[in-house]
Amino acid sequence: MNLGPIRFFGLAVASLGTVFAVWAGSNVDTALPAAGVAAAGAALFVAATLAPAVRFRPPAPPADPGDALIALRSAFHEGSLGRQRIAQAIAALDRSAHGRSTAVSRDPILLHPETVDTAAFRAWVETRLAELEATT
16 A cells, blocks of 8 residues: 555645644634644554554464474484484473473484484484483
C-alpha cells in the first residue's frame, strides 16, 4: 500500500490547521477547532509514517512435538550431519535429566560423532538412551 499520499494529506491538514489556529489568534472559538484539526493531521502523518515499520504478523503456530521426533528419526539416514544432531539431542536429554555434566562433555563420540563407524555409533546411542532411561 502506498502511504505517500496519506502522509502528504496528513501533513497538509496539520499545516493548514496550524495556520488557521495562528491566524485566529485570541479568538478561542476559531483557534480551538483549528488546533484540533492540526493535531488530527499530525496524528495521521505520524501513523502513515510509522506504518511500514510495524510488522503485523499472526502468531506462530505451536510446534508439534512429533516434528522433533520425526526429524531425529530421519537424522539416522543423513550421515555425519545427522549423527551430530543425534549426539546433540542425547546431550540435551542428559542435561535436562541430570543438569550440566562434565562427564558427557568429555565423551569422544559425543564430541566427534562423525569419526566412528555406523555400528559403533548406533551402539553408543542405544547405550546412552538405556542409561538415561535407567536414571529417570
